[in-house]
Amino acid sequence: MYRLFFHLVFKRMDAERAHHLAFRWIRLAVRIPVLRTFLAAALAPRHKELRTEALGLRMHGPFGLAAGFDKNAVAVDGMAMLGFDHVEIGTVTGEPQPGNPKKRLFRLVADRALINRMGFNNDGSAIVAERLRTRVPVLRTVVGVNIGKTKVVPEAEAAADYVKSTERLARHADYLVVNVSSPNTPGLRNLQATEALRPLLGAVREAADRAVPERRVPLLVKIAPDLADEDVDAVADLAVELGLDGIIATNTTIAREGLGLASDPALTAETGGLSGAPLKERSLAVLRRLYARVGDRLTLIGVGGVENAEDAWQRILAGATLVQGYSAFIYQGPCYARAVHKGLAARLAASPYATLAEAVGADTRKAAR
Ligand SMILES: Cc1cc2nc3c(=O)[nH]c(=O)nc-3n(C[C@H](O)[C@H](O)[C@H](O)COP(=O)(O)O)c2cc1C
Secondary structure (H helix, E strand, O other), rough: OHHHHHHHHHHHOOOOOHHHHHHHHHHHHHOOOOHHHHHHHHOOOOOOOOOOOOEEEEEEEEEEEEOOOOOOOHHHHHHOOOOEEEEEEEEEEEEEEEEEEEEEEEEEHHOOEEEOOOOOEEOHHHHHHHHHHHHHOOOOOEEEEEOOOEEEEEEEEEEEHHHHHHHHHHHHHEEOOOOOOOOOOOOHHHHOOOHHHHHHHHHHHHHHOOOOOOOOOOOOOOOEOOOHHHHHHHHHHHHHOOOOOOEEEEOOEOOOOOOOOOOOOOOOOOOEEEEEEEHHHHHHHHHHHHHHHHHHHHHEEEEEEOOHHHHHHHHHOOOOOOEEEOHHHHHHHHEEEEEEHHHHHHHHOOOOOOOOHHHHHHHHHHOOO
């Protein structure tokens, strides 16, 4: 039904307009108690065996919404209502900014992919922090807060900008993510180099501890799929050395591999980060590499081209404790998260593993033997 609607309505609209329209409906639906209760009951993960403990948090299921969909934390309950068990808001930057000029979001329907160069359009850390502070949750969900650099802040002053966001937002975050991997802020991905990343993550860790002395806010870093394998290893080693809690792999790619011939070449040539199906293979490979390097010492979150339960299951077997999706939600609609959780429960039941935790990394461990 959604797919028909997508082809008849959303596909004919500008991608960002369609996003805003869908977003408005989600925010409206969650305000209607009967509808909210009905949808949440129908779509939320309810398989006992999927209960997950990660980052010191208890969750109903391992599947959540990746950053970028709810940049300003205005639809956390709405996304929880649609069955995402955790919602990562952001990327939020120190200061508010409009992002890149439109058009900046493109659908490659035949490839089940998106290209975006949004450029961190968001309300800024002060407003988003106030929104989270005054939020009255109507549905239980884990809220991750993803932070990034304000565009006009020079690379050399990046740490201060991240620290500003941390001071404002850490208190409201179940976990905090340092995003150094979006391709749409010039120079941002240079912060993935260990010489730059070490002081940045150190400063954010200290700021989080100062801002929230009574609780250790879990801290993760989100990396790009375009890192060379040795750089993936270097970030993994650094994360362990600094006592980080986890790594999110991966953000969108600047590569254009994996695209079929069906998408309009003018679209595939658009500048920006590619997400969705063509990203699947590389994201999985990065995750596998990370798990082989760090094992259980870090919590890994697998994201990139997760279209269905089988993809999510493969991420778990590769080493992910949590899994996220974004692009497939655009193409599949409101039943996406439910389908992933339901299929995961079936896969776990048919597997030799008693719990999801036992399945985490099983394939990567086997391959290493
Ligand atoms: C339109 C769009 C905006 C995004 N914005 C952000 C963002 O602000 N911060 C971030 O860390 N990732 C952002 N992402 C990346 C996603 O969180 C995710 O890592 C990526 O899309 C791969 O997952 P997918 O293939 O399931 O979409 C964005 C992705 C899309 C498609």
